[in-house]
Amino acid sequence: MDKYLNKVTLGDCLELMTKIPDNTIDMVCTDPPYFLDGLGSEWNKRKLDERGSSDHIHNLPKGMKFDRSQSIRFKEFYSKIGKEVYRVLKPGGAFLSFSSPRLYHSLAVAVEDAGFEIRDMLGWVYTQSQVKAFSQDHIIQNDKTMSAQEKEELKKLCENWKTPQLKPAIEPMCFAVKPIEGRYIDNFKKHGTGLMNTSVKTGNDHFPSNIMTTDSIEGMDKVFLVAKPTKAEKGEYNTHISVKPVQLIAHLVQLFTREGAVVLDPFMGSGTTAVACVQTKRDYIGFELNKEYIDITNRRVGDLANDS
Numbered sequence: 001m002d003k004y005l006n007k008v009t010l011g012d013c014l015e016l017m018t019k020i021p022d023n024t025i026d027m028v029c030t031d032p033p034y035f036l037d038g039l040g041s042e043w044n045k046r047k048l049d050e051r052g053s054s055d056h057i058h059n060l061p062k063g064m065k066f067d068r069s070q071s072i073r074f075k076e077f078y079s080k081i082g083k084e085v086y087r088v089l090k091p092g093g094a095f096l097s098f099s100s101p102r103l104y105h106s107l108a109v110a111v112e113d114a115g116f117e118i119r120d121m122l123g124w125v126y127t128q129s130q131v132k133a134f135s136q137d138h139i140i141q142n143d144k145t146m147s148a149q150e151k152e153e154l155k156k157l158c159e160n161w162k163t164p165q166l167k168p169a170i171e172p173m174c175f176a177v178k179p180i181e182g183r184y185i186d187n188f189k190k191h192g193t194g195l196m197n198t199s200v201k202t203g204n205d206h207f208p209s210n211i212m213t214t215d216s217i218e219g220m221d222k223v224f225l226v227a228k229p230t231k232a233e234k235g236e237y238n239t240h241i242s243v244k245p246v247q248l249i250a251h252l253v254q255l256f257t258r259e260g261a262v263v264l265d266p267f268m269g270s271g272t273t274a275v276a277c278v279q280t281k282r283d284y285i286g287f288e289l290n291k292e293y294i295d296i297t298n299r300r301v302g303d304l305a306n307d308s
Contacts, residue, residue, distance in 0.1 A: 262282070
């Protein structure tokens with residue numbers, strides 16, 4: 001396993017995880033592909049970048065197109081991931097998976113079917129996001145069966161009515177745990193896993209909460225506040241489409257592991273998990289299909305060394 005330690009390896013995580021021995025990973029924290037509008041297990045970043053976005057239903061911005069098969073395909077894919085993660089995690093090891101709200105049920109069922117105990121759903125709440133619902137004006141306008149007057153009447157009828165997609169304000173995380181061996185204290189003594197570090201506070205010295213927000217929200221000022229990452233945090237060179245805040249991942253890593261623990265991210269992306277591990281004195285193992293993102297991760301980690 002040492003050949004993968006504190007580096008990101010190019011390749012398919014399902015194949016690479018087979019190289020990791022059983023019961024050797026302290027925690028898995030990852031943000032998998034969501035199978036939304038091309039962002040599946042075999043997505044191609046270059047093609048998505050070239051495609052861009054438009055207002056037409058056949059070419060919607062990433063994540064806006066709806067297809068029932070997304071959920072089915074995602075569950076099939078994540079069932080395979082879950083089984084391999086279950087094998088490599090130590091008893092009591094935490095498995096944290098980010099998800100799209102509309103696919104969370106598929107993710108949770110896949111993880112539970114792999115043998116994990118679902119302990120909670122964590123939520124990262126934010127106030128700034130892209131509206132994904134869209135009006136029917138362009139559909140009406142392009143309908144060749146209606147007269148101009150009928151089109152205008154229908155547009156008026158549909159005013160303020162859009163597709164049923166609420167503005168996203170929460171990103172759920174499935175918090176699962178591999179069953180412990182014996183008692184909690186026995187498992188923690190043997191493996192260093194299974195218990196939660198309550199000295200990692202949220203908000204103004206509050207007990208760890210399952211909700212984390214990006215901004216101060218009235219009535220929610222006592223929960224952990226996590227801002228979306230700035231360009232400086234991500235790196236001006238970072239081209240990833242969905243970068244998680246280092247503060248958020250660092251919080252999760254410290255909540256469920258001790259210093260020196262090994263954290264695996266099978267979908268490393270542009271390296272937030274790696275950065276968080278370096279900052280919190282954990283070791284990391286990362287797998288990633290995109291060479292560009294590996295280069296970005298290495299640069300972000302290198303920037304940490306230069307800053308120190």
